[in-house]
Amino acid sequence: MQVKKLKVVGVLALLVLILSECQKAAQFPDTGYDERLSGGITTVFDLTSHAFSNMFPGMSDYDQKVHGFGDAAFSKIFVTAPAPINSGLGTIFNNTSCISCHHNDGIGLPTAGESRSSLLVRISLPGADAHGGPLPVPGYGLQLQDKAVFGQVPEAKINIAYTYTTYSFADGETYELRAPTYTLTNLYTAISGSYLLSPRLAPPMFGLGLLEAVPESEIVAMADPNDADGDGIKGKPNYVWDVTTQSRQLGRFGWKANTASILTQVAAAYNQDIGITNRIFPVESSFGQIQDDGLKDDPELPDSTLNAVRFYAATLAVPARRDVTDADCKKGEALFKAAKCAVCHRQTLTTGVNVAFAPVSNQVIHPYTDILVHDMGPGLADNRPDFLASGQEWRTASLWGLGLFEKVNSPGYYLHDGRARSVTEAIMWHGGEAEASKVYFSKLSKSDRALVLKFLGSL
Numbered sequence: 448m449q450v451k452k453l454k455v456v457g458v459l460a461l462l463v464l465i466l467s468e469c470q471k472a473a474q475f476p477d478t479g480y481d482e483r484l485s486g487g488i489t490t491v492f493d494l495t496s497h498a499f500s501n502m503f504p505g506m507s508d509y510d511q512k513v514h515g516f517g518d519a520a521f522s523k524i525f526v527t528a529p530a531p532i533n534s535g536l537g538t539i540f541n542n543t544s545c546i547s548c549h550h551n552d553g554i555g556l557p558t559a560g561e562s563r564s565s566l567l568v569r570i571s572l573p574g575a576d577a578h579g580g581p582l583p584v585p586g587y588g589l590q591l592q593d594k595a596v597f598g599q600v601p602e603a604k605i606n607i608a609y610t611y612t613t614y615s616f617a618d619g620e621t622y623e624l625r626a627p628t629y630t631l632t633n634l635y636t637a638i639s640g641s642y643l644l645s646p647r648l649a650p651p652m653f654g655l656g657l658l659e660a661v662p663e664s665e666i667v668a669m670a671d672p673n674d675a676d677g678d679g680i681k682g683k684p685n686y687v688w689d690v691t692t693q694s695r696q697l698g699r700f701g702w703k704a705n706t707a708s709i710l711t712q713v714a715a716a717y718n719q720d721i722g723i724t725n726r727i728f729p730v731e732s733s734f735g736q737i738q739d740d741g742l743k744d745d746p747e748l749p750d751s752t753l754n755a756v757r758f759y760a761a762t763l764a765v766p767a768r769r770d771v772t773d774a775d776c777k778k779g780e781a782l783f784k785a786a787k788c789a790v791c792h793r794q795t796l797t798t799g800v801n802v803a804f805a806p807v808s809n810q811v812i813h814p815y816t817d818i819l820v821h822d823m824g825p826g827l828a829d830n831r832p833d834f835l836a837s838g839q840e841w842r843t844a845s846l847w848g849l850g851l852f853e854k855v856n857s858p859g860y861y862l863h864d865g866r867a868r869s870v871t872e873a874i875m876w877h878g879g880e881a882e883a884s885k886v887y888f889s890k891l892s893k894s895d896r897a898l899v900l901k902f903l904g905s906l
Contacts, residue, residue, distance in 0.1 A: 557865025824878020
């Protein structure tokens with residue numbers, strides 16, 4: 448009976464996909480679950496540069512309209528207040544629109560200070576606030592805004608310098624890693640004592656609604672904080688203070704899983720990245736600073752827009768996996784599992800029942816993440832704790848869509864600060880709980896490494 452149920456689910460999913468506007472699915476064997484359906488029935492078949500920008504297929508006309516409204520708002524460029532439309536930028540900010548950081552709804556550029564920069568820098572003092580989160584820096588808060596409207600001054604200039612080092616695989620082939628160093632200059636006001644910095648690259652937007660729909664119990668069940676099975680891989684949930692619900696919640700989003708919901712993530716981005724106040728964050732990021740404009744126009748973002756952008760972010764479809772029956776991809780997948788990469792990058796999760804929104808309800812998805820934080824070693828450490836995540840711990844990045852990064856965001860950048868310019872570099876930066884997996888990959892022959900990369904390129 449279970450096999451029949453899986454076949455029925457697969458058939459229904461394919462019918463939805465075929466009726467969508469994206470590329471029609473190719474013939475797939477009758478046996479087994481269709482591994483191409485990374486997002487269950489919300490998967491789309493699109494290999495273009497817009498592969499990350501499709502809405503869930505099969506939504507109602509009303510939901511499509513809300514998604515479209517959110518899409519338009521996501522692209523709007525804000526300007527200095529007062530203005531008749533799109534008013535309220537800044538006065539200090541990181542960028543002027545959502546899409547300016549999340550290019551094509553994908554990853555961004557790991558630069559600072561430019562119009563298309565997608566890198567921001569978190570800042571805090573040593574210690575923790577009343578809820579166990581990072582401790583704000585007086586006069587700066589928890590995020591640096593490196594741009595300002597005319598007549599105002601940015602909080603600081605962010606400088607990035609790279610050190611390049613060449614290494615060798617076991618077979619003698621060389622590769623290069625670049626290690627970034629971040630420094631601040633042109634501080635608008637002095638900071639007393641030491642402070643902690645953490646760069647964050649804008650991540651892809653698709654599939655967020657599915658990850659939000661995975662039951663907390665399933666995520667927590669994958670944790671092994673004391674390494675009870677002795678495999679050297681731990682993983683733990685990051686519980687954070689959620690300002691939207693005024694309660695402690697499981698962190699799911701952000702490079703350290705420091706945000707509990709899509710709504711909070713969107714509202715915080717408007718407030719901190721663009722300087723737009725809203726009902727969740729009604730206070731200007733510049734409040735109490737010399738850049739504060741003193742206008743009594745808060746909140747600046749209508750609830751309808753905030754909710755539509757949240758819905759847009761929650762209903763961006765996952766692109767289908769490719770080459771699932773290719774013999775080389777299957778060999779690469781076997782090596783990926785042999786290296787224990789799949790212990791953290793979990794192939795399959797199941798969303799919970801959601802009677803309010805059927806598309807995300809009870810879906811078998813393949814995000815290749817456990818949504819837990821893991822110790823990734825000193826090489827990737829920012830040394831800045833974020834709630835329960837230490838300075839060496841990062842949330843397992845989702846790998847779905849990985850093989851399309853270069854097409855959507857040419858060139859592709861990887862890891863929390865974009866230091867890796869290729870998937871190979873990203874692998875070789877792994878340490879801590881992933882050290883053994885990295886060493887396994889480094890000792891493979893060149894042909895076997897290529898098989899692993901081909902598998903990852905199929906995701």
